[in-house]
Amino acid sequence: MKPRISMITLGVKDLPRAVAFYRDGLGLPKIDSPPSVAFFNLNGSWLGLFGRDALAEDAGVSGAGQGFSGVTLSHNLASEAEVDALLEEAVAAGATLVKAATKADWGGYHGYFSDLDGHLWEVAYNPFGWIGPEDTPSV
DSSP states (O other), X not given: OOSOOOEEEEEEXXXXXXXXXXXXXXXXXXXXXXXXXXXXXXXXXXXEEEEHHHHHHHHTSOOOOOSOOSOEEEEEESSHHHHHHHHHHHHHTTOXXXXXXXXXXXXXXXXXXXXXXXXXXXXXXXXXXXXXXXXXXXX
């Protein structure tokens, strides 16, 4: 297996609402997509949104997920101020603040929000090095 993640797909309860959250609330660039799914360009990979039950059916598993799924998505930024700003942006868009930004045990700065379907996002600043594809300015 080559070392990359091509796409992360989240199962969502209400596709139009989830699209509005990620596109309008967080400003992710949406790619032309069929009506039953939505894709966003993440600068080297894609985020996909698909109906939760349909995604579970596609994978051949039960859609009755409960509690912590054991997965978080992480978004790294270049400063503590950017972490604070993105957490505020996410909450303003309808996310739930799960953990306010704070100094991390590992020496960085991070906090967590959950999206409209409870998917956990860590927003972090790592002072020891950049994680992810090269950062590009917002358009």
